Amino acid sequence: MSSNGAPTLRQQRLGFELRKLRETAGLSSTAAAALVGVNQGHMSRIEAGRYAVSADRVRAFAHAYTCTDQNLVDALAGMTGRRIRGWWEEYRDILLPSMLDLAELEHHATAMRIASVIHIPGLLQTLDHARAIFLDTVPPLSPPEVEHRVSHRIKRQAVLYGEQATPLTATVHEAALRMGFGGPAIARAQLRHLIEASTRENVTVRVIPFGSGTFLGSGQSIVYCSGVVPQLDTVQLDTYHGSEFLDAHAQLVKYQKVLDLMEARALSASKSRDLIARIERDT
Template sequence: MASSGAPTLRQQRLGFELRKLRENAGLSSTAAASLVGVNQAHMSRIEAGRYAVSAERVRLFARAYTCTDQDLIDALAGMTGRRVRGWWEEYRDILPAGALDLAELEHHSSAMRIASVIHIPGLLQTADHARALFLGVFPPLTPPEVEHRVSHRIKRQAVLYPEQSVQLSAVVHEAALRMGVGGPAVARLQYKHLIEMSARESITVRVIPFGAGTFPGSGQPIVYFSGPVTQLDTVQLDTDHGSEFLDSTAHLAKYRMVLDRLDSCALGPAESRDLIARIEQDI
């Protein structure tokens, strides 16, 4: 069953992981295709994420590649089938593909770790705060473009609520809090929202104060998505040219260490809420 349209990030990841299993087994694409009973062109489309595969076919691949990691096999089988039309699909052809990939990653993630120096993480922004940010981008967005981005950002936040309630750990620098985005009224509501969200059992917000000194990863927002198994984790970096997604073993290990270091620089949750409250009083 062929996939319709361009493959999503999730479909591409499944194909990549199947290719990695094949290469680890020392098999060429042609040899592997023969083992599982497909032609080489079909195999190439599967590994590119352009052809949907069943859970049974994934398990067949795993046996052919002598993979014995049952947790990984089960996780890959869980990624099969046709593209799930999540709510984010309504924004296809309206927003950049990276925005849809981000929403899909959040939807399927079991936990997220976020670090941001310049901005409050999107999952913790109020609509007015997000709107003020989008009104300031360059080149300027049209009013409908701004509202599409705001509504997409707010809908992403559904993962934080009881029906799904992904575990979220966010480290934010004091600089992001003192930006005063949108003016005093917008900023005050944003601070109150941060304090309220940080009191939820599934959410931890910690602040790195100005006095913490230097630390790694200070110039770039980082999001670490936990998959069903560690091998399927993903890192997202926010760049001027859009989202960059990383999933190599080396990258995952690097950013886990970076996030651990950032955690060590941050105040505890209660102290962080106190600091946010003091900043609210200062404006």
């Protein structure tokens, strides 16, 4: 059965991983289609993420491709079926598709690592801080657009709460703590919120202080979402033209190293809290 509308990032990733398994097996799409009993057009749509595929069909593909990584096969089977009607679907046709893809990526992540130099990570922002960010864009957003983006950002934070709360490690530069978006009152409330969040069992906040020198990753924010298996990890980068999602093995290894080095430059969690508290008092 066909998927409704354009494929999501998750659907595209499933198709990409199936194609990668096929290519690793040294099979053409025509030969693979014949092995599993589908036509060439059907195979192309599956690998493009434009056709909903069942878990049984994924396992049939894996068998045909002699894939012996059962954990990977199980993870891919878990990505099958029609598009999940997550809460983010209510924003479809309202917000950019990449914003919905990020919410879905975070929803399915087993752990997250975030690094940011100028901004407090979105998952740790207050409502007023987020609104101040969206009020200062090029081109300017209309009031309804601002509120849609703010509510979407706040709803994304649900992954940090509840019995299945996702572990998060956020590395933030001191510059982000001192930007003062929205004015002193909003800035102080944001810093207090960051301190409170850092006391949660699943959240670790570490600060790179001024004077730490140059370091890799200083030019961009990074979100690293761990998948059910390492092969399904994804990196999200913020750019001026929107979100960029990376999943090639070499890219994942690179950003793991960048995050390792940034975290190595940061203060411990307790010293980071102390620094945030001092900045909050001085704001």
